[in-house]
Amino acid sequence: xxxxxxxxxxxxxxxxxxxxxxxxxxxxxxxxxxxxxxxxxxxxxxxxxxxxxxxxxxxxxxxxxxxxxxxxxxxxxxxxxxxxxxxxxxxxxxxxxxxxxxxxxxxxxxxxxxxxxxxxxxxxxxxxxxxxxxxxxxxxxxxxxxxxxxxxxxxxxxxxxxxxxxxxxxxxxxxxxxxxxxxxxxxxxxxxxxxxxxxxxxxxxxxxxxxxxxxxxxxxxxxxxxxxxxxxxxxxxxxxxxxxxxxxxxxxxxxxxxxxxxxxxxxxxxxxxxxxxxxxxxxxxxxxxxxxxxxxxxxxxxxxxxxxxxxxxxxxxxxxxxxxxxxxxxxxxxxxxxxxxxxxxxxxxxxxxxxxxxxxxxxxxxxxxxxxxxxxxxxxxxxxxxxxxxxxxxxxxxxxxxxxxxxxxxxxxxxxxxxxxxxxxxxxxxxxxxxxxxxxxxxxxxxxxxxxxxxxxxxxxxxxxxxxxxxxxxxxxxxxxxxxxxxxxxxxxxxxxxxxxxxxxxxxxxxxxxxxxxxxxxxxxxxxxxxxxxxxxxxxxxxxxxxxxxxxxxxxxxxxxxxxxxxxxxxxxxxxxxxxxxxxxxxxxxxxxxxxxxxxxxxxxxxxxxxxxxxxxxxxxxxxxxxxxxxxxxxxxxxxxxxxxxxxxxxxxxxxxxxxxxxxxx
Amino acid sequence: xxxxxxxxxxxxxxxxxxxxxxxxxxxxxxxxxxxxxxxxxxxxxxxxxxxxxxxxxxxxxxxxxxxxxxxxxxxxxxxxxxxxxxxxxxxxxxxxxxxxxxxxxxxxxxxxxxxxxxxxxxxxxxxxxxxxxxxxxxxxxxxxxxxxxxxxxxxxxxxxxxxxxxxxxxxxxxxxxxxxxx
Numbered sequence: 001x002x003x004x005x006x007x008x009x010x011x012x013x014x015x016x017x018x019x020x021x022x023x024x025x026x027x028x029x030x031x032x033x034x035x036x037x038x039x040x041x042x043x044x045x046x047x048x049x050x051x052x053x054x055x056x057x058x059x060x061x062x063x064x065x066x067x068x069x070x071x072x073x074x075x076x077x078x079x080x081x082x083x084x085x086x087x088x089x090x091x092x093x094x095x096x097x098x099x100x101x102x103x104x105x106x107x108x109x110x111x112x113x114x115x116x117x118x119x120x121x122x123x124x125x126x127x128x129x130x131x132x133x134x135x136x137x138x139x140x141x142x143x144x145x146x147x148x149x150x151x152x153x154x155x156x157x158x159x160x161x162x163x164x165x166x167x168x169x170x171x172x173x174x175x176x177x178x179x180x181x182x183x184x185x186x187x188x189x190x191x192x193x194x195x196x197x198x199x200x201x202x203x204x205x206x207x208x209x210x211x212x213x214x215x216x217x218x219x220x221x222x223x224x225x226x227x228x229x230x231x232x233x234x235x236x237x238x239x240x241x242x243x244x245x246x247x248x249x250x251x252x253x254x255x256x257x258x259x260x261x262x263x264x265x266x267x268x269x270x271x272x273x274x275x276x277x278x279x280x281x282x283x284x285x286x287x288x289x290x291x292x293x294x295x296x297x298x299x300x301x302x303x304x305x306x307x308x309x310x311x312x313x314x315x316x317x318x319x320x321x322x323x324x325x326x327x328x329x330x331x332x333x334x335x336x337x338x339x340x341x342x343x344x345x346x347x348x349x350x351x352x353x354x355x356x357x358x359x360x361x362x363x364x365x366x367x368x369x370x371x372x373x374x375x376x377x378x379x380x381x382x383x384x385x386x387x388x389x390x391x392x393x394x395x396x397x398x399x400x401x402x403x404x405x406x407x408x409x410x411x412x413x414x415x416x417x418x419x420x421x422x423x424x425x426x427x428x429x430x431x432x433x434x435x436x437x438x439x440x441x442x443x444x445x446x447x448x449x450x451x452x453x454x455x456x457x458x459x460x461x462x463x464x465x466x467x468x469x470x471x472x473x474x475x476x477x478x479x480x481x482x483x484x485x486x487x488x489x490x491x492x493x494x495x496x497x498x499x500x501x502x503x504x505x506x507x508x509x510x511x512x513x514x515x516x517x518x519x520x521x522x523x524x525x526x527x528x529x530x531x532x533x534x535x536x537x538x539x540x541x542x543x544x545x546x547x548x549x550x551x552x553x554x555x556x557x558x559x560x561x562x563x564x565x566x567x568x569x570x571x572x573x574x575x576x577x578x579x580x581x582x583x584x585x586x587x588x589x590x591x592x593x594x595x596x597x598x599x600x601x602x603x604x605x606x607x608x609x610x611x612x613x614x615x616x617x618x619x620x621x622x623x624x625x626x627x628x629x630x631x632x633x634x635x636x637x638x639x640x641x642x643x644x645x646x647x648x649x650x651x652x653x654x655x656x657x658x659x660x661x662x663x664x665x666x
Numbered sequence: 667x668x669x670x671x672x673x674x675x676x677x678x679x680x681x682x683x684x685x686x687x688x689x690x691x692x693x694x695x696x697x698x699x700x701x702x703x704x705x706x707x708x709x710x711x712x713x714x715x716x717x718x719x720x721x722x723x724x725x726x727x728x729x730x731x732x733x734x735x736x737x738x739x740x741x742x743x744x745x746x747x748x749x750x751x752x753x754x755x756x757x758x759x760x761x762x763x764x765x766x767x768x769x770x771x772x773x774x775x776x777x778x779x780x781x782x783x784x785x786x787x788x789x790x791x792x793x794x795x796x797x798x799x800x801x802x803x804x805x806x807x808x809x810x811x812x813x814x815x816x817x818x819x820x821x822x823x824x825x826x827x828x829x830x831x832x833x834x835x836x837x838x839x840x841x842x843x844x845x846x847x848x
Contacts, residue, residue: 289677296681309691323692331685338678345674382684389691389700588749 012161015080018068019159022109025061025116026153028054029145032119036139037207040132048131051138055119058145062116066109069158070100079165082106082158088171088586090557098182099172104306105158107185111302112152114186114193115145122197129218136204137197144196147329155322174558174584174591180240188237188260191230192298195267197222198274199295202288203337206344211288216278219291221644223274227267228640234260235633246592246607248527248621250629253402255310258381259301265374266294269367271640276363280425281351283360286367288345296334297374303330309385355427362420369413376405414465414516417509418472421502422479437475444468455524462520469513473506504643508636515632521602521625531615541622543604544568548576550616558582560593563608563616567597579608579618600627699839707808707816707827714816714824715806719797722779726797732771733822740825740848742770742841743816744793745809747777748785753813756831757789763837764792768845771795775804775812817841819848 032054039047069082073096078084086103087096095102101110119141126134152158175181201219205211237260242250251257270290276283304310307323354360380397387395422436448464477483480502481494528540537546546566553560560582567575577595584591597604603626609617694700709715718728735741744760746753764770772793774782779798786793807816810829817826826844828836 285674293677304688307688307692308695309688321696323695324689327685327688327692331681335678335681335685338681342671342675342678346670385691386687389687389694588751 012077012079014068014072014075015077015159015161018065018072019157021061021064021068022112022149022153022157022159025058025065025112026146026149028058028061029116029142029149032058032142033139033146034142036135036137036142039139040135040207048135051135051142052123055116055123055138055142058142059113059116059120062109062113066100066113069106069109070097073097073100076169077165078167078169079161079163080158081160081162084162084166084169086169086172088169088557090586091169091172092177092556094179094182095172095177099176101185102172102176102181105152105156105160107189108148108152108156109158110185111189111193112145112148114189115141115148115196118193118197119145122200133201133204133208133215133218136207137200140200140203141196144200144333147333151322151325151329155325171557171584171586174582174589175244178240178244180236180244184233184236184240187229188233191226191228191233191267192260192263192302194222194226194229195263195270195291195295195298197226198270198291199337202291203340205288206337206340209344209347211277211284211348213278213281216274216276216281216287219287220271220274220278223267223271223291224640224644227264227271228637228644230260230264230267231633231637231640234264235630235637239630242626243594243596244591246594246619248525248605248607248619248623250522250626253380253397253399255381256305258377259305259310262301262374262377262381263294263297265370265377266290266297269370269374270294272363272366272370276360277351280354280360282354283364283367284348284351285345288348289341290367292334292337292341296330296337297378299330299334303327304381310381352426354425357423357428357430359420359423359425359428361428362416362423365416366413366420369409369416373406373409373413376409377402380405411461411465414469414512417512418469418475421473421476421505421509436479437472440468440471440475443471459520459523462516462523466513466517466520469516470510473509473513476502477506499646501643501646504639504641504646506639507642508639511632511635511637511639513632514628514635518625518628518630518632521628522623524624525622525626527619527621529617529619532618533615538620540620542569543574543620543622544571545606545618545620547616547618550611553580555582557586558584558591561608561611561616563606563618565595565606565618567604567606575604577604577606579606581608581610598627600631601625603627697835697839701830707810707824707829709806709808709824710827712824713822714818715803717799717803717806719773719799719803722774722782722796722798724796727771727795729822731795732818735769735771736818736822737820739769740820740845741818742768742845743773743818744770745773745775745799745804745807745812745814745816747775747812748781749777750812752831754785754789756813756833757792759831759833759837760792761790762834763832763841764794769794772797773803774798775809776801815841817844817848 032051035047035054036051038044039051072080073083073087074093076083076087076089082103082105086106087099091099100106119138122134122137122141126137129137198219201215201222205215234257237257238250241247241252270287273283273287273290277287303323303326307326309323380401383397384395387393418440419433419437422433444464444467447467448460451463452460477495477498480498481491483491526541528538530536530538532538532547534547534549537544539545544567546568548564548566551562551564553562560580562578562580565577565579566573567577575597577597579595580593582591582593592607592609595606601624603621603623605621605623607619609619611617691700714729714732716729719726721727732741732743742763760770770792772795774796777798782798807824813831815828815832816824819825825848826841828840832841
């Protein structure tokens with residue numbers, strides 16, 4: 001297959017084609033920015049009408065560029081520097097494809113492609129938007145694209161050539177040779193970059209000087225979709241760290257992880273505050289700020305990691321020169337946006353008033369708490385480099401800080417999460433609220449009470465919070481379907497009539513509960529480190545672990561040691577597991593392949609370590625409820641996706657036909 | 667109204683402050699004066715730990731040897747390994763440093779004698795003395811990884827420390843000025 005590919009094309013043609021397509025995409029993006037900003041400003045019908053076509057053109061050019069990179073990688077074209085540095089002839093086929101975005105240059109190209117896709121999506125699904133707003137949104141997206149494509153072309157060109165071409169490549173970082181990491185970047189970037197659309201809507205609204213309920217309704221599905229992608233992306237990353245790094249944990253408060261958490265927190269706040277704009281025409285300025293801020297955090301997280309400012313276990317080739325370029329780009333993009341915000345946001349007319357105890361009030365509380373947590377994460381992440389810069393002190397901020405500061409804010413948020421949806425808009429009363437939620441509170445308290453007999457107070461509270469979230473999330477659904485208070489058939493009929501968004505919100509909130517349960521479970525997890533020779537057996541976490549044998553194995557581009565371990569409980573054999581320790585010869589790197597056996601209530605997790613004198617270091621973990629952490633994230637994301645199906649989101653505000661006509665004929 | 671304007675300017679101000687900070691960091695990183703990846707060393711400013719290490723083929727050295735030699739002038743101690751790619755990258759810079767007359771003593775970390783000899787034959791041997799450490803002494807030195815470089819001053823104290831590979835910039839801007847002071 002690869003040889004045919006190589007023979008089919010003139011050597012070296014494909015990367016040149018890709019390079020050209022990338023430059024073409026940059027030109028399209030520039031034209032798109034010009035037409036989208038100047039067109040509506042000068043009321044130039046031709047320019048306005050050109051924006052969708054330019055966005056599609058940019059997308060097509062980027063698709064060609066990406067295809068060229070993948071093809072060159074498949075054809076083992078080591079005249080391309082990026083492929084020489086990150087690929088090798090012996091690399092498995094699938095990673096020749098996925099590896100194309102597993103490195104800095106390729107990932108920037110992927111970033112650009114997704115940004116192009118956003119523009120294409122606004123073109124495709126934005127048919128019901130007012131023409132001027134759509135042109136402006138596409139224009140802002142185009143301007144953002146120009147910056148990133150220039151960044152790719154000038155400092156991180158994936159098509160840079162090597163002369164003379166190398167015979168074989170250096171191979172990819174073995175840690176990345178993993179199916180999870182093949183799909184992780186596209187999903188995570190879809191989340192990061194997706195927030196470019198709410199950002200573009202915010203900028204367009206600032207230019208127009210108008211934010212209304214319709215704007216809220218248009219911006220929310222984009223925010224929800226990006227949020228769902230980001231949720232999945234973060235969960236995948238954390239899952240990858242869990243099974244690939246072999247440290248037994250799932251979240252390390254590593255700067256790269258924090259970089260993805262920051263926009264997630266503000267993005268979650270955005271998804272909620274946009275509801276207030278949509279329903280009540282309130283919180284407009286704040287929502288605009290969140291839309292800009294979330295995208296700014298998406299970008300700056302990547303910037304801090306790629307420029308080498310933040311210390312991380314994930315090492316991208318840190319390069320201060322690139323850092324200066326991207327900092328300038330960010331300064332221009334975000335600085336310009338905040339300047340526009342300072343100049344224009346004051347003109348937005350304030351909307352409806354409401355009492356503190358109301359749906360709006362609950363959503364504001366949610367926003368305050370989420371943004372406080374986001375601030376804590378930002379401070380904790382940026383403290384070390386700034387402390388170093390300002391007072392010359394080497395400080396590392398780790399899990400103890402984040403756990404101690406985030407938890408106290410998370411608890412009131414969990415309480416409010418279940419209650420908020422039960423409150424009416426404008427003004428709520430305490431009595432009906434308690435009436436609707438008492439049963440969930442009772443069960444949650446009982447859960448925590450029963451749990452506290454078997455564990456510490458904190459995990460017990462965690463389980464209580466999880467029960468509260470899962471049950472409380474469905475309190476509104478139960479309320480609106482008159483569950484158990486009327487005939488079952490009536491409830492079902494009422495459930496059918498429920499807006500999908502209500503169900504989506506309940507599912508997303510319950511998903512958080514599942515994740516909280518999973519995290520609480522990790523407090524009950526046990527681990528044991530032993531040095532073992534074949535035949536040894538150990539007891540840990542209520543299980544018996546017997547090392548049966550240690551063998552060698554030959555992989556496609558690695559050599560591995562394999563341990564065969566029998567896990568039994570009360571003398572009954574349960575499971576044979578085979579953790580591996582892989583030595584990637586080309587890269588001189590050793591990677592552990594963790595053996596995980598799960599039944600969804602607990603993971604049996606075995607890591608094979610170094611060997612010496614016939615004895616191997618083994619780690620046995622019993623991770624209680626661990627799969628729930630990612631399952632919950634998946635439920636959250638599917639709740640968000642479900643709410644996208646709500647018909648109300650897709651129906652645009654009526655655009656006066658006469659106005660549209662006048663514009664076109666003008 | 668003016669207060670409202672000021673509040674709306676706040677995000678821009680925060681951004682400007684952060685941007686300025688980042689710019690300074692990047693600028694200093696390029697000049698080798700700022701390294702966020704340098705995690706510091708708890709042994710800095712303390713007496714060097716005691717050890718007695720075997721050599722590679724020939725004789726190794728002990729902390730007593732090092733202290734005696736350092737009494738005459740500060741000595742650079744470099745932890746390296748033949749299996750470590752950044753170590754191969756810093757070899758040329760170390761060779762230049764050795765040529766300029768700075769004494770460098772090498773400690774090969776978790777390595778095998780033939781591999782070390784091969785490594786030094788290929789990349790050049792900048793080391794005045796050479797020893798092998800299975801990992802214990804590295805822990806006493808508070809080693810973070812290889813390569814890592816220390817300066818032992820006339821009193822046998824650890825006077826300077828650099829984690830990660832040295833290059834010509836960091837040698838000119840950091841190591842040599844420090845040596846000149848000692």
